Amino acid sequence: MDRSKPTLLSLTLYIGDERESPEIQDIWNTVLASNSNRWRSLHLGIFNDRDSDTIELHPLFQAITGRLESLQHLSITAIPVEVELEPRDLFSVCPSLNSIALECVDLDTLALPHSQIRSLTIRYGAIDDDFATLFPNVEHIVLEDLYCPYDPSDPERQICCSSKVRSLTVTAGRSCEEADEIFNPFRTFTLPGLSSLGITDSASDFLEDWKTFDEKTVEHFLIRSRCSITHFLLKSTPITDGQAIKVIGLMPTLQSLHIENTIAKRIDTAREIVDTAKAFTNRVAELSEAIPPVINPISFPAHMVNATLTVISEKLGG
Template identity: 25%
Template structure:
């Protein structure tokens, strides 16, 4: 392994992306220390330590004070685990995109306070632990949360204020891991949005037990809505219901001066659903009512014209002709609407 490390380190000046998945103690090899100050092109860094003997405390101690990445003039994106590699020194003031993996809330918030200029934050299984007293305030614009349960979502939203946030992505880690997550608590996200007074224009929801009513009550300023349903037998946990689709429709009363259209700025819609659960007639009415390419008509209705729609039919791979109920959507392509109908086995 030593010769390989030497050869690797000799080419450090050409690195633009570096993914490290080895024990922190290995990084103490002299060949790695030789690259300090020789990473002029490095832009993206991912540091995920792998304890050789399962001793997390010893691994974290080995990482403390490591400074080989302290001088990287082009580095703007970093991902790491605070519990294992939080002691590594980074040029934190220049980091614009930060990802934290597998940590308690208190430690994660303490790490965040050291990165004052991030615009994008990704959290993977971050939450829980002892009662948190810290509060993170930032001008970041994008927040992505991948959670194993409600606590991972609530503990972060309860302790952050993000007044410039425009993109919010919340997801279960995987569809299988989210099976035990049966109920969505809407209070933390509503309190977060009220406290932050942000204008979220893009919302992605994936593998969550959120209801259609909870979804549509969130954000009137949305421009982009992505919903990926999970497979559940409990109809109470469906998101793309007839209620949601009917609520997204623009009725004729909007042309008579009633401008209270739900999500009036919506331009891009993606729905990943199981075919048996989709009300295709209601979906057609959503698209038809929101397809107003004439600027005067859109202004009179008080909405923005729909620009793109993607429907992903989940489950077994569909045979030709099985999506015939959605084929009328394809006619909108000739008029200028971007329409994509896909099937997915996952």
């Protein structure tokens, strides 16, 4: 350990019933806690083996409070359900912290240096309307299975607006009970500074009910945000070529488009895969020609410099 003293450390800690053992306490005192000022990245996995809504971390964690000056990235995963962590202020003083990822952890129960955070990932969690106030400087957001504690279609609720966010990735995860929930972030946010947008499926073909793509909600989000999208990713979504072109038509500043493994979900043969890919590219070519807007109000982005269509299917292999 002494030889690597100048080097910052990346740690992964899993905590369950064994956190009470004397061996763990010795390791913590002699190796971990004494070097906490060198932690650069920490992934904390917490097994909720006591079936409680609140997880109280071992008192040994108090020894690192205020001694995490080098910590830049924090990731916390609670297994198997959402929990609250105690003590709340464990990570409140981390002057270098700029990236956090929370899975099944209640965001409101952690005291964090919110204004420092530039990158935020939330999996199987919720955000409230005060999100923009809580994280005023966040630039990169990844949301998977976002739960809305309110009705996202309620016209009287306040939509969360943040001008600092540059990239947003919305991912459908395994806990989605209805396909419509996937689009909650597009009902929740207004992001005028957004330049990169991704819509993906975290696991191939896991959500049988996700058979339609709600392009209207995405279109309303883009119109409401009035953002200038330059990078757009679609991965393993049930979007049709017509829907994709409509959405892309609202991105006049688009430079890079990546569509991956999207059409393969809805087709059965290699011939259909090839035909669908050709139909999409032919349609793109048609819209790239000089067509008067009065005749065809949907125009393809004039600044496009990179477009990738990737189809992955066993049916393509001989």
